[in-house]
Amino acid sequence: MSKVFKQSEVAEHKKPESLWIIVDDDVYDVTKFAEEHPGGKKILQRVGGKDASKQFWKYHNESILKKYKAQLQIGSLEGKAPPPAPKEEPKKIEAKVVPMQAGPAAPVVAAEAELKESLEPFGDLVPFGDPAWYQGYHSPYYNESHAALRKEVRDFIEEKCEPYLNDWEKNKFVPHEIYKEMGTRGYLAGLLGMGYPTELTSHRVASVPPEKWDLFHEFVVTDEICRTGSGGFVWNQIGGYAIGLPPVMKYAQKALKERIVPGILAGDKRICLAITEPDAGSDVANLTCEAKKTEDGKHYIVNGEKKWITNGIWADYFTVAVRTGGPGMGGVSVLLIERSEGVTTREMDCQGVHGSGTTYITFEDVKVPVENLIGRENAGFKVIMTNFNHERVGIIIQCNRFSRVLYEEAMKYANKRRTFGKKLIEHPVIRMKFAHMARQVEATHNWLENIIYQCGAMGEHEAMLKLGGAIAGLKVQATVTFEFCAREAVQIFGGIGYTKGGVGAKVERLYRDVRGYAIPGGSEEIMADLSIRQSLKVHEAMGMKL
Template sequence: MWLAINGDVYDVSKFAQLHPGGAKVLEEIAGRDVTEEFYELHRHDVLVKYDRLKVGRLQGEHKQVSTGCKGVPFAEIPAFQGQESPFYTESHRRFMEGMQSFVASELMPGAAACDLKGEYPSRELQRKLGQSGVMVSRLGPGPWSSEVEKLGLNMPGNINAKDVDYFHEAIAHQEIARVGLPGFVDSLGAGYLISAPAIHHFGTEEMRKTIFPSLLRGEKWSCLAISEPFAGSDVAQIKATAKKSDDGTHYIVNGVKKWITEGAYSDYFVTAVRTGGPGNKGISLLLIERGDGVSTSQMKTTYSTCAGTALVVLEDVRVPVSNLLGKENEGFKLIMYNFNHERWFICQVLLGQMRAALTDAFMWARQRKVFGKPLIEQPVIRNKLASSIAALESMQSYSEVLTYDMGKSKNGPVGDRLAGPIAMFKYQCTRTAWKIADDTVQILGGRGVTHTGMGSKIEGLKNFAKYAAVYGGSEEIMADLAVKQAMRSFPTTARL
């Protein structure tokens, strides 16, 4: 049984017995050009996976379809599709192309299988993420940029690490997120990126010389262990305790942490513990290394287990007092220090997944035929696309203005002034994600609620939208925080 797709001829004689739809389906179409039928059912990735079945080309034939999303309207950030923008430079363009190349060569080939099987990222992949400069790029601008050359790291697009700004970081998050598999995407640094900066900012000089470089190189991995069964958004209520040993050399830590992203395979846990009295003034931050007394178990959530979402149990863990981050009983403000940047980072991941889902929905609407004509010729479909496109590009513009503000403000994203705007940004971003997920699922139909295949990125967004609405601060908390922050500067004498 031979058949042709895009002018290439494939021998599916032996593969037919493995075909999910059965051998009979292939028997009935064998000997024909089935390009149109193929793209009704499969993503182009399938052809890459089974390239070994190719036996030749049809004489005089040329490719009938182009692959990838290059040139597809709204498939890229507008600035990279012809829009004049004051925010992006040639460095950003080269960086984007470098990130896209890394994603295509190092992530996409194994992403779907890893996500479906729930396999944790390999140490080899973690090292590639480090050595390629992807992880240091995703940390954003900071003192670590000066470490890149010394550690022998490369940078996507061969840009200068010292040129990295928040726009480079945003591009890195969005390009990885466009893989469209939220469990797999979160396995590539969702916990690392919100914990590693704390080690550098608040750790000892020894940590900065030994532990932090191993994180940048991807040799070690870290996660943030704050949430508990007893405390989510209300961090001040955590119950995990850290009591000093009789000789004062160690903290003895006991407690339970829950929903810890990447906790199942991390080497280090940046952990909130109670060293003092009740409330936020009794909290400290410790760096706990995986070892005796630290046990982790995989939690089942609505996305892939490859993100290593874990229950972390701490039983009489002996932690050297030198592993205290910052000062004792002052950990709460250290936790709050990174929240603004974390929320902004979550939104960048969400923007990437929204764009991936919308791109696939647009492409599907063009190639899917219903009632004898392309789906996109139905006015209701064009209306859903227009509505979602307007929502996405509004959020992209919102993001760029806020990102510019972060880069120009004296204290960057950690400044008090930006807490409210970033909270409101996250609230609106997660609301927008729900809207786009709703529209794109309807466009893809059954494929939009199927974990694999044509609608995998749409199904992924449908799941991730709720994650993003909860972690890093729930929607309700974000909306309330934004208004509270605004009220601080409300003129007391103002009246209608």
């Protein structure tokens, strides 16, 4: 049981050799920590023996408290209010599987159409700080399994990741144990845009049976890990994995999948997608990395370069677009290249997404068995194109949650910070900023939910044809919203939002990550044009009348 102190007892410990402070009625011994305090020991000494809550929350967020609480807290003040009683379990809501067309996409699990109950409110209930279904609003897309998964992932992130993100950002490194735990918790296996691959992994998600797993569960996992407000962390965990493994799962030979996939799903091995080259980004059809067959026809010899490859620096496997035939899209194939002699990886130093392992790769006479061909020879362009929808939806999910994070962090700060005699939120000009942030975030989120539902309802071929244009347009919507919210959040935070660490850490970090989302997966300009061109073609085939 925590030791109880009187205020007068704490007041006695105000000297450098014995320095205690109070934060939210908890007592902390910061005597030894004073030398390590980023703001210097004098700041702590000024509040020695006193309640430092106001000063603490001005410069720090909850993750800092969680990080140091276990080692520094020695008790609580006499009369501290007990923690609130746990909420009652939400009412049981039966769900049904909605019949879908045949195809690899998982079925969408939705609540009964006639059901009027909403799920239990969850989170801090800042208006628009979480999706509407978190806050007691009705939705046709989610049931109790989604709510249980939401809590499971949030608990994991808040305990194992949030307190250490500033350090990981500074070091541009996330401990491998976190990725490994993503595997053992079963999350990695559920992030592939398809049904849960029980035949290739023994790991399971605690709160969701594999047969009930759907695209909205994948949405929840990605959405919740993005609450860290770190593109680098998210890309470290799923950036290369979620785009490098799906082509293998869908198009590789069974023997290859059985050999390499279990280790990847367990978090023991890593994989990345290598398409972009120094001179071929969005123009995939003109890539030059070459793969020539040996005279005996048993191997490909690969030579070429790839650039801006997420997770490449530590990848064991590379899903690589190569040229096996003539010019243009008809000469492109996809190979699974294993790290071996001739594969050189060099980490790139980028503006943002620190810790994502962005890499320059050189292939020099790399020998690859023909069994590692993914799909058919010279038909790799289809493999790449079908993979883009899943990649772009992942980017959209991340951008939209990051926009919410920026909004929520700024809203909490605006309700604490005072200027000209009143809180920031009491200034109309500040409220206008929040209004424009919220309307864009909610518009993006609702379009996103509809797209995810359609992805589950359609077979893969239909989804690729019908949804490619809409997904391209939504990516533009998401990245433009992200950039807008990043700018407005920094304006609200002022200098604190421009400074690394402290209460504005997420805002400063995300501001640097913006361009890392607007360009990869198809730049905004190309995506906007593609959205209309492809949509016109699809609707012309459907009988459009102009």
